[in-house]
Structure formats: structure tokens, C-alpha cells
Amino acid sequence: MYKILLCLRYLRTRYIALASIISVMLGVATMIVVNSVMAGFTNEMRDRIHGFLADVVVESRSMSGIVDSTRQMAIVQDAAGEFIAAMTPTVEVPAMITYSDPVSGERFTQSIQLVGIDPGGKAQVGPLKTYLDSYNAVTDEGEVLRPSLRPADTAPGWELTDHAKKYRKMMKQQQMLFLREEVPLDGLPVPAPEFDGQQAPAADADSDVAPPEFNVASEQALATDDPPVAPPDFNTPLQSSTQARAAADPAAPLNARVFLGEQITSFQTRDPDTGKLHKVNMVNPGDDILITTIQSDTPPEPISFSATVVDMFRSGMSEYDGQLVLMNLEQLQKNRGMILNGEDAITSIQIKLHDYEDSDEVVKRLRAAFPPGAVTVSTWEAKQGLLLSAVEVETAILNVLLFMIIAVAGFGILAIFFMIVVEKTRDIGILKSLGASSKGVMSIFLSYGLGLGVVGSAAGVAIGLLFVHYINEIEDGLSWVTGRKVFDEKIYYFFEIPTQVNPLMVMWVAVGAIAIAVLASVLPARRASRLHPVRALRYE
């Protein structure tokens, strides 16, 4: 009993020991905050990567693909159907996109990855609607600049929004107006737009292969709901056949429809007046772009076609947003010549499982179900293994470094305790003269260390959790104080700093800190217990 009483009294009266608690507290709080933020980022990243890859992917070795999507999907269903929640076929090929700057008319060609999808199926296998611009409102720091253009419960498809339709109509009218009337300022011939719309005679409806061309788009004012005003274009007409087709319905969208990754045709500039970053897009929904890719024969022949942009998507991973163009699957198959005798070919099947734990089993079965060498089957983690393990290593190193802080705090406790034991030498002599055992004296100081560790850990946990909870407010405060935005949502693709508190992590950090405090008190406690009563009593 005397041990507890003394321990508690020492805790209350010795403020210098509380100083050593502060470093324990800070170390614990820091570890909690850092781990939570890293876990939050990692999770977000994993979710975004996962979102685009689905759980398990079956990919053909050749770009000509595997024939008959229905049959292939049936093979998958037979082999591992009970684990599968949804699946969708896709065709993935490398490609080029060509578009032009609406202001200067300059043409850009970029390399992209072209993925033909069935939006309904893709939406079942992973998030799609949340990525598409038309389903989301445009905000800037919480302010809504443009509400979402499609209601959230509409199934994703290839139809233009009303907004885009108005824009497109206006664009085409502009082009018609300026046809044959203007000579471009730089004197270079600028071919007329080619219209691959719905024409009354169905003769050429399937073939929309055309000579290289481009479409001029104007900069769309994103900030308002009204149809944008288009600046004058530079167009001269080509041959009459194009005009004949143009007469039918110039504003109808082309057969090939695409969702563009929003980083492909856009760039960021800093507004000179406000200093804020904002995104400028050269191509908008309603515009047409040119795609060049390869057909599926051997050796593969290049093929170009125009496509209408239906929507932009933003997944949050710049790898995808700057590389991917999603297209309607059937049109891509047609253009590539992947449809023969009514059977279509596909290059991959994306599969979503009921429970990701079964993924290894599913992969095993699917590998056995397909003829060897025809396809590769992998989980999304296997495909992204390098990136994920790099993040894990990073987290581990951070944890070790931060734990050093607490270890250093332990040495502080050691030093202070030594001092306290020396200060208490006579009292220890008294206690021994009253019959206290050496073990008893030792346990006074051990429990003192334990008490300090518990108090420091608890305070650290409380501070750490509070910090994580209010981290966005703190970030606002810091930005206000320093005058610079600490966490720019445009750079990081998050609106708020993502955090995830793992209770197990918190527990381990707290336990570790307490353990260090107790360990640090062992040496001084032993010294206290070994004091000779008479010498201790005489200590000056």
C-alpha cells in the first residue's frame, strides 16, 4: 500500500518528471497522426487503383483478343461463378488522340490507352459514375460553380447531356456559317469537318473510317449554365461529299463515343489576378476528336476515326486520367475489325468478386479453365504490386523513425529518475528502516515509471486523435497563418486530407510508449533498491 501511496504522491508533486512525459506524449501523438494520414492516403490510392482494375482481370496475350465474348464469359462463369459478383468485357489497345487548341488552332497528338467498355457492365465491376464529370458538381473550395448535369440515378451510357448537345449544335452552326467565307489568318489550308452522323441512307452507317481530320472546339465557359459562346473558327471546306453528308444532321454525335481522362486535353494555369490554380480544357463534351489505333489483323494496320466526346472522367490517379480514353465497346470492335461472323473478340474480362479473400482461388481456377498461353489471369494487386509495396516500405520506415522519438524520450526519463532516486536516498533509508523490502522499494520506482508512461501515452493518444479529427480545420488555420495553401486540393486530388485511424495501431503505439517508460525506470529503480539503509540514512 505504501508503494501505491508514494507512487501517486511522486506523480503529483514532481513536475520535472512531467517534463519527461511531454516527449513521450509528443512522440505518441505524432505517430498516431502520421500513421492515420498515411493510412488514409494509402487507402484512397488503393481504392482508386482498384476501382479501375476490378478485383481480377483476365487478359488475352494478343491484341486481336479472344473470340466470342459470350463464350469466354461463360467459361469464367463455369469455372468460378460462385465467387463472382459481376464481370464485364473490354478491349484495350494503345492508341493516339489528336485534337486542336480552340484558340490557336494548333493540333496536338498524344499517346493514350484506348479501352472499349460497356458502361453498364463497367459500373457494376467498379466505380464509374463517380468518376464522370457529368454526374458530379463542379466546386471550388466548397462552392458549387456548376451543378451535376445528369441525375445520379441515371445509368451510365453514351448519350450527350443537354448541355453538351447545345454546345455541339452551336459549334456546328458556327462551322457552317464560316464555311467558304473565311481564309485562315496563317494561310495554311485547314480541312473541313467530316460528319459521320446518322444519315438517311444507311449505306455507310457502319464504316466511319475517314481521312485524317480534326475538329475545332472552342473554350467552354465552365462557370455558367448557359450554352457557351464560341469564338470565330478557322475553317475552309474540303470536298462536296463531306458537305452532302453534313447536310443530313450536322449536330448529331458520331457513332464512336468516348469518355476522356480529364488530364489528357487539359492543363493547369495560375490565374494572374487571384494566384489560384485552375484547369483549362481544350476539348469538351460535345467536341469531336480523332483517334488513331491499330486493327486486329496481322500485321496490324493503323486505322483512324473520329469520335464524339460524351464526358470527361476523373479517377484521382493521374496515371489513368492522363492516359485512358474509354470508348463504346461495339464501335471499337467494329472499327478494329474484331467482329467476324457475328462473333466479337475482346482483349480482357474484368471481374468483381463477392469477397476479395477468394481471389487466389479464383485466379487458380481461371488459369486452369482457359487454354494455356491464351490469357493471363491476375489480381489487381499483382498488377500493381510494385507501387503498393513501395508504399508499405515507406510506412514501415516512418514508423521506425518516429518510434525513435519515443525511445529518446525514454532516456530523458532515465536521467530524471536517476536524479529523483538520488534526491530520495534518505527517504529510502527510512523506508528500509521501517521494514520495507528492497523489492518493495524497487517497485515504487517501477510503478512510478509505469504511471508516467500511462499518463504520457494517454495524453498523447488524446492529442493525436483530436489532431486527426480536426486536421482539416488545423490545415485551414496553418494556411491562413503562413499565407500559403498547405494542402492544395487541386494538386492532391482530395477535397480533405484523408485519414484513417486504426485502433490496433493506436493501441500498439500506446503500449510501446508505456513499455519504454517502464524500461527506462528499471535502472534507477534497481539502484534505489540496492541502497544500504545506513549509508542511505546518513546521506547528506
Added chain:
Amino acid sequence: MSTTSQHQSPLETLKMTTPLISALAIEKSYVKGQHKVPVLYGAGLTAQRGEFISVVGQSGSGKSTLLHVMGLLDSPDVGEVLLEGKRIDNLQQSARDQLRNHVFGFIFQFYHLLPELTLLENVMTPLMIRHSFFSYWSKRKEIRQQAMDILQQVGLEHRIKHRPSELSGGEMQRGAIARALIARPEILLADEPTGNLDSSTGGEIMETLTQLNEDNQLTIVMVTHDEAVAQRAHRIVRLAEGRIATVAHEEAA
């Protein structure tokens, strides 16, 4: 049972009963760096139950050391300490701790109350050491009552909530006496109890000790260098240079 002060000749007492405590032929030296500094050369002391003995000598004569050895705070290099005829100086550490808690009470020149505890808690400390947490908790009312009784005996019941830093010298020494007595020891070992007090306060303390010795049959062995104080005991033992100086037993007044 009521007692009247007994003034038998110690020789008769020896014949009739085993002495409560006796230290025989104690030799003790301290190691200071390379040298061994001898302090006691075969000194010894015997006390009967209820005796009040002073040990007198100059500083350096080893009287405190003798007291410490008797109270098992230290071990003799040569010699024995017997409690009711049984050897206690060679016991295990835990047994020695127990004896110190149950049998011996100590008071020192510099009071040595624990500064973080109140007077009441200081007095209860020996019992807190004696009992484990649970048995203390179940007995805490009795223990508190015991402490209050002792404090009343020494006249400190109004100061129980004070810290030692708020008490006067005499109060602290009386508090130390109370602490030494709460465990109902058989022997009180006092090392210069009045050394740090002025003569009037010192006199009060001696009054208290004498009272306790007479009322409770408490055996007291007191070390002092003050002749006047020493005279208040039944018997004086003189130490000089580590040895008993006189063989003839002086009777005190």
C-alpha cells in the same frame, strides 16, 4: 496489567529472565576506498524487557553503529545479535525486514519523516508496509484509529493533515515517535533523539519517552552524547573507541 517502575539490579534480572535483546562481541568496520576503518571492537549490550538504557560516548565511538547493528540495519563482521535468546543477525533479508517492521522501532536525530506524506500518513507507513494492498484496504479504519490513538498519546492529534515541512522540530520528532510506535514494537531504538532540538523541546521529548517506557513497558535503547539526557534512563552504557568503557553498571537517577 499495571506496572510500577522496577528498579531491580540488573544482575538479578539477568539471572531470572532471558534478556529481550542482546548484542554480543560485535566487531564492525566500514570500507572507505582502500582502507578498512574499524568502528566497533567487540562491543556489546544487553537489555531486559522494560529497561530504558542510554548509550553514551563521543562522536566516532561507534554508538550509532551499535544501534544499527542491534536493529538489523547493518550486519556485524563478527559477533551475534540475539532476540530473546535466538540469533537474528544471520537471517534472510525478508526475515530481517519483517523483524524491523514488527519488533523494532527507530527514531533518528533528523526526524526523517517522508516529506510528500501528511503526518497521519507518515504515522501509518509501517502498517502500510506490513499489510498488502488488500488487507490494508480492509483494515484501513482500524489502522487509522490506531494512528489517531498514538498521535493522541504524543499530543499531535490536531496536526494530522500537515506536511512535515509545516511542523516544528519537536512536533516532527513526536511524529517520528508515533510512527515508530504504531507497529507496537518491543524495542525502541533512538539515535540522538534530542540532538537537533533545543533544551526545552528536548525535555518534552524525554518526558514522552519516559512516559512510554513506564506506561507501556517499552524497552528503549537510546544513543546520546548529552549527559543530562542520558541520566534520564535507568542505566547508562559508555562506549569509547568502539569498546564498552566501563564494566560497572551505573545506575541512573
